[in-house]
Amino acid sequence: DTAVSQTPKYLVTQMGNDKSIKCEQNLGHDTMYWYKQDSKKFLKIMFSYNNKELIINETVPNRFSPKSPDKAHLNLHINSLELGDSAVYFCASSQGLQASSYEQYFGPGTRLTVT
């Protein structure tokens, strides 16, 4: 009964390829996020969606395209992968924008290695 799950856990691919990371939450939350943790372990917001609507796009290259088929899922598609995309990508979720608590719950992360 994992709250926020991500697949795959590890992803190794070559430069120029296109890949997707999937995220699902079973908490009934309305808001979902993608964060990137770089090699120095620094976490930074990339995107957030509320009820399938894009709320935040934090100056991420156009090669990154989030997709939310429903409010329980937020997938991340990356085109033309570059070496600098190597990082750990975390999905998170929280209650909706009008909720009383915005505690964020994180998935286990997807370690992406671009060679």
Add this chain to the structure above:
Amino acid sequence: KQEVTQIPAALSVPEGENLVLNCSFTDSAIYNLQWFRQDPGKGLTSLLLIQSSQREQTSGRLNASLDKSSGRSTLYIAASQPGDSATYLCAVDMDTGRRALTFGSGTRLQVQP
């Protein structure tokens, strides 16, 4: 632009010691502050969330305080155990409705048995 700083970057203590981790932020217009724990190769586990109107929150051996006006939060861990060894991250949610966390770089804690 909000900046979050955590001091120290690393800390090693003997088992049983009480310790304090520090977090400071430059913009006091926060909505809440959240403390997380991250084990190596793992995701983030939420420890405590303090709303901007609160002064502290407690969970077991953990106590987090918030001084919003001075831009500071502390995480107090009582009677530390080897199982507490992890990286502790502080994150703030700005009072702008964006609902995106700004993270500090973390404090890596090692509790020696």
